[in-house]
Amino acid sequence: MTSPLWSDFVRDLEPYVPGEQPAVSGLVKLNTNENPYGPSPLVLSAIKDAASDELRLYPPPGADQLKLSVANYYSLEPNQVFVGNGSDEVLAHVFNGLLRHQLPVLFADITYSFYPVYCGLYTITHEAITLDDELGIRVDDYIRPNGGIVLANPNAPTGRLLTLSEIEQVLVGNPDSVVVIDEAYIDFGGESAVALVDRYKNLLVVQTLSKSRSLAGLRLGFAMGDSSLIEALERVKNSFNSYPLDRLAIAGGVAAIADQDYFQSICARVVDAREALVEELAGLGFEVIPSKANFVFARQPNFEGSDLAARLRDKNIIVRHFDQPRIKQHLRITIGTDSQMALLVEALKEIIL
Amino acid sequence: MTSPLWSDFVRDLEPYVPGEQPAVSGLVKLNTNENPYGPSPLVLSAIKDAASDELRLYPPPGADQLKLSVANYYSLEPNQVFVGNGSDEVLAHVFNGLLRHQLPVLFADITYSFYPVYCGLYTITHEAITLDDELGIRVDDYIRPNGGIVLANPNAPTGRLLTLSEIEQVLVGNPDSVVVIDEAYIDFGGESAVALVDRYKNLLVVQTLSKSRSLAGLRLGFAMGDSSLIEALERVKNSFNSYPLDRLAIAGGVAAIADQDYFQSICARVVDAREALVEELAGLGFEVIPSKANFVFARQPNFEGSDLAARLRDKNIIVRHFDQPRIKQHLRITIGTDSQMALLVEALKEIIL
Numbered sequence: 236m237t238s239p240l241w242s243d244f245v246r247d248l249e250p251y252v253p254g255e256q257p258a259v260s261g262l263v264k265l266n267t268n269e270n271p272y273g274p275s276p277l278v279l280s281a282i283k284d285a286a287s288d289e290l291r292l293y294p295p296p297g298a299d300q301l302k303l304s305v306a307n308y309y310s311l312e313p314n315q316v317f318v319g320n321g322s323d324e325v326l327a328h329v330f331n332g333l334l335r336h337q338l339p340v341l342f343a344d345i346t347y348s349f350y351p352v353y354c355g356l357y358t359i360t361h362e363a364i365t366l367d368d369e370l371g372i373r374v375d376d377y378i379r380p381n382g383g384i385v386l387a388n389p390n391a392p393t394g395r396l397l398t399l400s401e402i403e404q405v406l407v408g409n410p411d412s413v414v415v416i417d418e419a420y421i422d423f424g425g426e427s428a429v430a431l432v433d434r435y436k437n438l439l440v441v442q443t444l445s446k447s448r449s450l451a452g453l454r455l456g457f458a459m460g461d462s463s464l465i466e467a468l469e470r471v472k473n474s475f476n477s478y479p480l481d482r483l484a485i486a487g488g489v490a491a492i493a494d495q496d497y498f499q500s501i502c503a504r505v506v507d508a509r510e511a512l513v514e515e516l517a518g519l520g521f522e523v524i525p526s527k528a529n530f531v532f533a534r535q536p537n538f539e540g541s542d543l544a545a546r547l548r549d550k551n552i553i554v555r556h557f558d559q560p561r562i563k564q565h566l567r568i569t570i571g572t573d574s575q576m577a578l579l580v581e582a583l584k585e586i587i588l
Numbered sequence: 589m590t591s592p593l594w595s596d597f598v599r600d601l602e603p604y605v606p607g608e609q610p611a612v613s614g615l616v617k618l619n620t621n622e623n624p625y626g627p628s629p630l631v632l633s634a635i636k637d638a639a640s641d642e643l644r645l646y647p648p649p650g651a652d653q654l655k656l657s658v659a660n661y662y663s664l665e666p667n668q669v670f671v672g673n674g675s676d677e678v679l680a681h682v683f684n685g686l687l688r689h690q691l692p693v694l695f696a697d698i699t700y701s702f703y704p705v706y707c708g709l710y711t712i713t714h715e716a717i718t719l720d721d722e723l724g725i726r727v728d729d730y731i732r733p734n735g736g737i738v739l740a741n742p743n744a745p746t747g748r749l750l751t752l753s754e755i756e757q758v759l760v761g762n763p764d765s766v767v768v769i770d771e772a773y774i775d776f777g778g779e780s781a782v783a784l785v786d787r788y789k790n791l792l793v794v795q796t797l798s799k800s801r802s803l804a805g806l807r808l809g810f811a812m813g814d815s816s817l818i819e820a821l822e823r824v825k826n827s828f829n830s831y832p833l834d835r836l837a838i839a840g841g842v843a844a845i846a847d848q849d850y851f852q853s854i855c856a857r858v859v860d861a862r863e864a865l866v867e868e869l870a871g872l873g874f875e876v877i878p879s880k881a882n883f884v885f886a887r888q889p890n891f892e893g894s895d896l897a898a899r900l901r902d903k904n905i906i907v908r909h910f911d912q913p914r915i916k917q918h919l920r921i922t923i924g925t926d927s928q929m930a931l932l933v934e935a936l937k938e939i940i941l
Contacts, residue, residue: 236816238820240764241685241686241816242686245823248827250827251826256645274643274644279643282635282636282639286639286836288626288627289626290631290802290806291626291627291804292609293622293798294609294804294805295611296609321829323828323831324832327829331595334595335595335597353827353828355827356828449643451644452644452834452835452836453643454647462589463589463590463591463593466589467594469603470603473603474602474705474706475680476674479807481805481807483635483834483837487643
């Protein structure tokens with residue numbers, strides 16, 4: 236169903252399809268890389284405090300308090316920080332404000348599948364760079380003419396991590412392009428490229444509070460980079476929506492970043508569960524890509540991915556399968572609690588052994 | 589400060605400038621048309637209930653429960669409703685998805701100043717149609733070739749209301765254009781054009797929970813129209829951000845729409861205070877444009893608007909002044925509580941008499 240009343244480009248849009256959010260409860264939900272642990276109790280209490288008559292007032296349009304929290308956390312200036320309604324919104328503004336050039340934007344053929352969708356929305360050409368045979372990024376492939384580069388690090392859905400020196404190669408090789416490092420999963424074992432922000436004016440690092448801060452339901456993301464890159468994002472944001480972050484999100488985000496002890500403890504639990512799961516999966520004949528994220532990407536050579544996903548679903552366990560060349564046999568499995576992981580391993584044993 | 593790393597269009601962007609959100613307290617804040625009464629207690633309690641471990645999970649991407657609330661409230665089908673992160677975001681998607689055509693979009697020369705900003709963001713040409721001498725919209729002016737029409741009703745900052753039969757003239761005269769009726773202020777005395785949605789496939793009605801539901805701080809807006817128009821907005825939204833509404837906003841929005849008694853009672857109080865203020869202002873020599881909004885637009889022929897605004901600010905009262913042709917002498921004054929209105933009148937008497 237289309238309509239002549241639509242803007243022309245809408246006919247050709249191919250929207251992003253998010254992982255299922257099942258309405259039924261009681262499922263072991265390992266399909267959208269959410270944190271199995273709830274947000275910090277300090278976050279919940281900050282939100283409850285902010286649920287007051289003050290909601291009648293617009294939020295501070297710049298969400299300055301949250302910017303300051305992020306800046307302090309990473310030893311930056313507030314004008315090196317941009318905040319948005321989830322890192323998806325931040326990335327949308329990045330594609331629009333920093334990546335619309337004559338030359339194509341470069342990103343991996345297997346990566347976050349929202350990137351090509353943004354290109355469709357903003358009429359940006361892109362070139363998909365093929366991952367190597369181990370589904371890894373070869374940084375040499377990104378030294379070629381381009382209108383910008385987007386690297387998820389760790390990459391999704393593979394979980395593979397680039398080192399900071401590999402990222403630096405890309406930055407040095409592309410001084411006239413914005414290099415976006417999308418670090419949605421960085422807190423589960425990677426080292427943030429934010430350490431390079433003061434040295435490379437073409438670097439923009441994007442993070443989210445959805446994963447390591449357990450706040451997928453609150454929608455908070457941010458970008459960090461040279462103040463001139465941030466200025467472009469602010470201009471776009473202020474031409475789109477003056478107040479993208481509501482009062483509750485600002486309060487919750489500030490509290491989440493403040494509670495470092497809780498953050499570190501749940502990240503450590505997820506990492507431990509991941510390492511334990513990797514061992515179990517290996518014992519079941521899976522090939523598991525080394526992951527530094529809160530998920531693993533794995534295949535069992537005797538099973539099709541879609542089949543395995545369906546059989547797990549029959550046992551009330553949801554994982555993510557991508558019907559896409561080269562990864563049809565893979566499953567992306569979010570790291571859950573220890574007991575969820577035990578249920579998963581149990582179910583896989585019943586299916587495979 | 590610009591940068592060659594920016595997308596070209598960013599250099600020319602002229603972002604929207606929202607009304608001041610002062611950090612100091614104790615001011616009588618009559619500058620951004622917020623509701624002087626807090627949100628329904630049921631809203632605050634729904635938000636507190638939703639501030640739970642479930643925040644670790646993504647929200648339902650379609651915010652279906654909120655769509656259903658709006659649909660039921662206005663006797664529509666859910667596929668006739670689009671929801672977004674404030675009506676500013678909704679309007680942004682409307683301009684992008686429905687108003688990007690060869691011909692210029694039409695809107696009044698004096699209206700919500702975000703409309704030309706959206707045109708800048710999406711490279712849409714527009715034609716500003718001059719209001720008549722009483723700062724009213726002449727609907728005949730909108731019967732001309734165009735790529736879409738946007739009418740704020742009541743208009744802002746004037747407060748003037750078009751009747752449904754005037755809106756119908758615009759709809760009938762423009763069968764091949766989307767006609768957007770932006771009803772941010774409709775609940776303070778106007779009649780919603782949503783009554784026409786089933787008859788005109790080119791009508792899109794936009795509303796917000798910021799004003800009459802006292803939720804400016806929560807960021808909730810929605811659009812209603814033929815399902816084919818809504819489909820275009822969904823495509824754009826799903827190419828931008830899968831989850832623009834967080835779990836707390838969805839819960840709060842549903843509760844706000846459910847509590848009709850509270851809604852009606854605070855709207856009535858605002859309307860009563862407006863009518864009382866209009867009389868007081870007339871007594872002080874103001875010319876007041878007839879308003880059906882939660883603000884009045886008025887001028888005192890012996891004073892410049894900027895001067896009057898500055899003098900009020902000295903007395904800790906903030907109102908909005910627009911430094912724009914034809915309305916330099918006007919002030920836009922938000923309707924506050926009875927006691928805030930008494931303070932305002934007192935201050936004006938000291939200045940004027």
